[in-house]
Amino acid sequence: MSHASLLVVTRTHPLLDALTEILLPYHEYETTGIERYVEWVDETEAFTRSFNEEKCQFVRLRDGTLVDYHDERFYERTPPSRENGWSSSRRFGEPPGAEVVELPRAGAGRDLHAEAEREGYLAIPDHPGRFGRRTNPNARWDWWQVGGRYAGRLRARPGVDTTAHLRYAPNYRSSAEVIQPPEALDQCRVGDLDRPATAAASRARYLGWWDEDEERFRVARAALSEDEMFSVPAVLGGAIRELDAAAPDTPRREMLRRVVPLFGVADEHVYSREAYGERGAQRALFAFALLDEEGSWHERGNLGWWASVADPDAEWPGKLAERLAALPDDRWLTVVDYHI
Numbered sequence: 079m080s081h082a083s084l085l086v087v088t089r090t091h092p093l094l095d096a097l098t099e100i101l102l103p104y105h106e107y108e109t110t111g112i113e114r115y116v117e118w119v120d121e122t123e124a125f126t127r128s129f130n131e132e133k134c135q136f137v138r139l140r141d142g143t144l145v146d147y148h149d150e151r152f153y154e155r156t157p158p159s160r161e162n163g164w165s166s167s168r169r170f171g172e173p174p175g176a177e178v179v180e181l182p183r184a185g186a187g188r189d190l191h192a193e194a195e196r197e198g199y200l201a202i203p204d205h206p207g208r209f210g211r212r213t214n215p216n217a218r219w220d221w222w223q224v225g226g227r228y229a230g231r232l233r234a235r236p237g238v239d240t241t242a243h244l245r246y247a248p249n250y251r252s253s254a255e256v257i258q259p260p261e262a263l264d265q266c267r268v269g270d271l272d273r274p275a276t277a278a279a280s281r282a283r284y285l286g287w288w289d290e291d292e293e294r295f296r297v298a299r300a301a302l303s304e305d306e307m308f309s310v311p312a313v314l315g316g317a318i319r320e321l322d323a324a325a326p327d328t329p330r331r332e333m334l335r336r337v338v339p340l341f342g343v344a345d346e347h348v349y350s351r352e353a354y355g356e357r358g359a360q361r362a363l364f365a366f367a368l369l370d371e372e373g374s375w376h377e378r379g380n381l382g383w384w385a386s387v388a389d390p391d392a393e394w395p396g397k398l399a400e401r402l403a404a405l406p407d408d409r410w411l412t413v414v415d416y417h418i
Contacts, residue, residue, distance in 0.1 A: 080385045082366035083228040084414040085402075089371050091267070091410055094224070094244060101222060104375060106418065107213050109220035118202050121210040125199065129190050133180040140175030144186045147178065218367070218375060219416040223247075226415020230262030231283075231362070233275035240266070244412060269407025277359040284358025288351050363402055364395060367416075371409065376401070381418055 086092070086100060107116045135147035145151075152172065172178065183193055191209065199209040225246025234240050243265045246258065262279070367377035376397070379390035391397070405411075 079383055079417065080381055081227055081415055081417050082381055083364075084222075084367045084369060084416050085363070085365040085398075086369045086412040086414055087371045087405065088410045088412070089408070091242070091265075092244075092412060097224070097244070097412060097414075100369065100373070101219070101414070101416075103214075103373065104216055104218040104369075105214060106217040106220040108217075115214045115216065116212055117215065119210050119213055119215055120202060120205075120208055121194075121199055122208045125194055125197070125209070126190065129188075129193060130182055130184045133182055134186070136179050136181055136186050137172050137176050138179050139173070144179075144181075216375070217418075218377075218381075219418050222414050222416040224415075225264035225413055228365075228413050228415050229264055230258035231276065231280065231413055232263040232266045232411065233261055233272045233279055234263055234266050234270045235272045238267075238270045265410065265412040267407070268405045268409045268411060271411070273362070277362040280362035281355045281359040285351065285355045288354045292351075361395070363399075363411075365398065365413070368398060368401060370401070 086097065088096075088100065090096075092100065102112070103115050105112055105115065107113075136144045137147055137149070137152065138144055184190070194209050199211055202208040202210050223246070224244045229246035240263060243263055246264050261275075366381065367375060369375050378394040379387040381387055402411075
């Protein structure tokens with residue numbers, strides 16, 4: 079599961095109902111249950127190809143029976159511990175005379191339609207022999223909120239009335255309730271945006287993150303012995319998970335690179351504090367995705383679980399900056415925190 083920042087561009091000032099309608103074409107049906115924008119997606123060919131060609135692990139028992147490798151009979155419940163990777167179960171191996179083999183499911187005698195049903199595919203009405211799923215193929219979020227983890231990034235020019243602007247409202251999904259200064263905004267008309275003040279706020283935010291992470295890793299390094307320095311999950315797991323909880327577009331994720339010096343490896347990409355602050359100023363309006371006024375979604379890559387990004391676009395920062403620079407003064411920007 080991941081969070082990411084989204085800039086929504088509109089021609090008029092969108093209140094919450096309008097913003098909800100604008101974002102709706104990108105909802106994840108499996109979570110929201112909303113029927114709009116949902117269609118049948120035929121997965122027959124793709125799944126059949128996987129069924130016939132992709133190999134899976136099976137256990138061939140002494141009598142020749144093929145059993146799934148992950149069958150519960152090969153596991154035992156154990157208290158979570160460092161030795162078993164903090165798992166609550168441990169694989170203890172195959173019984174005497176058994177062997178692990180790799181075969182396509184078709185070669186293992188499995189039934190195509192039974193396997194499809196086991197993986198959640200359904201028979202498509204009025205299409206005999208076809209199966210798939212009802213979904214929104216354009217899904218990008220399962221929930222969202224204005225501001226959220228990215229609250230308070232915008233600043234308006236002095237004298238602009240911002241009382242009707244949408245702002246971050248902490249709720250049960252919020253990771254923490256952060257008190258924002260009154261000048262901090264999550265929505266602003268482009269012509270009213272105070273770009274120098276927005277950049278200065280971003281610089282200060284980056285420097286704050288740099289200082290937090292510097293202290294975190296200072297403490298972590300002090301706790302490490304020479305042997306423990308190579309056990310990242312065990313020793314730094316908590317710190318890394320805390321950093322990685324931020325979306326992939328946030329500067330905090332980049333600070334994961336600061337783990338590298340703990341292993342005695344030089345990393346020329348580790349920023350100085352001053353350079354990191356300047357980077358923050360340059361990325362004041364950076365976001366992982368942009369929803370333009372025509373309703374088209376643009377993004378840095380395909381966002382997956384745990385902040386993974388497939389097919390990242392290295393040119394995204396430049397593309398985003400160009401789009402924002404071309405916006406007329408009467409357009410509106412709204413910062414959204416979306417989750418998938």
